[in-house]
Amino acid sequence: MSRIGFIGTGHIAAPIARLLARKGHEIFVTERNASVSAALKAEINATVSDPQSVIDQSEIVFLCLRPQIAAEVLGPLTFGSEHRIVSVMAAVSEEELRSLCAPAADFVQTIPLGFLEQGGCPMAAYGNDQLLADLLAPENPVVKVASEASLNAHFAICAMVPGILDLLATGSEWLADQTGDADGAEFYTTQLMAGFLATMNKGQAGRLAAERDALATDGTLSLQMTQALQTDKAHQALRDALTAIGKRLET
Structure with missing residues (x-):
């Protein structure tokens, strides 16, 4: 254990x-968020220390800072060549990480979402993907990517999650307006989507489109929905948003 x-x-x-x-594993955390660190101390017996002490006591260091403060926080700290680094900070490049964490040279950059605690969160990994797999798989599948550009594209797709949740919330609200049952509407909407996705074969390119076309056949309500979204340029809006996010991650 580490x-x-x-x-x-x-x-x-x-x-x-x-x-x-x-x-x-033995866990060390900073007190940057006092309530969270206190909860982790109570729940998992995490050791709460200042950032340098956390680094000094650790073999593997997760960097979980907001990108805009990464240089400010990490700049004064000292790493060792033996440290292995996992960065979950969007838009902090490999070059910047190597500068901030020198002489540490063993890195992996990844994109976690909070539900990884329950498992099933795909982890795009640029760098030492085996380090990530050793820590978080098999509960969470590790997907190796070949470049920072590919990693940033996966970051952009992660940003799609709250967008989809926003659409589901709108649909749930519409259903509640029709039925007068907000709790039931949200339960039905979320279970409908979760249940359907759970039945799909994983990792097959074209499967999403095939499932769409199997539902949206001539004369169906499903076809009316997909055509309306196409006509109102919802798909183009999604592509435009992903492209804009991708460009933001390049800066």
């Missing part, structure tokens, strides 16, 4: 720390 530290303790770091603690 000694694992977290620089930055928030909504991404906490579920990772809990999962790793269940796997038997």
Whole structure:
């Protein structure tokens, strides 16, 4: 088992720390978010320390800071060549990480979402993907990517999740307006989507389109829905948003 530290303790770091603690690792966290770090101390016996102490006590260090403060927080800290680094910070490049964490040279950059604690969260990995797999698989599948550009594209797709949730919330609200039952409407909407996706074969390109076409046949309500979304340029809006996010991650 390893000694694992977290620089930055928030909504991404906490579920990772809990999962790793269940796997038997020793956890060290900073007090950047006092309420979260206190909860982790109570829940998983995490050691709460200042950032340099966390680094000094750890073999593997997760960097879970907001990108805009990464240089400010990491700049004064000292890493060792023995440290292995996992960065979950969007738009902080490999070049910047190597500069901020020198002489550490063993890196992996990835994109976790909070539900990884329950498993089933795909982890795009640029760099030492085996390090990530050793820590978080098999509960969460690790998907190796070949470049930072590919990693950033996966970051953009992750941003699609709240967009889809926003659409589901609108649909649920519409259903509640029709039925007068907001709780039932949200339960039905979420279970409908979760149940359908759970039945799909994983990892087959074209499967999403094939499932769409199997439902949206001539004269069906499903075809009316897909045609309306195409006509109102919802798909183009999604592509435009993903492209804009991708460009933002390049800067």
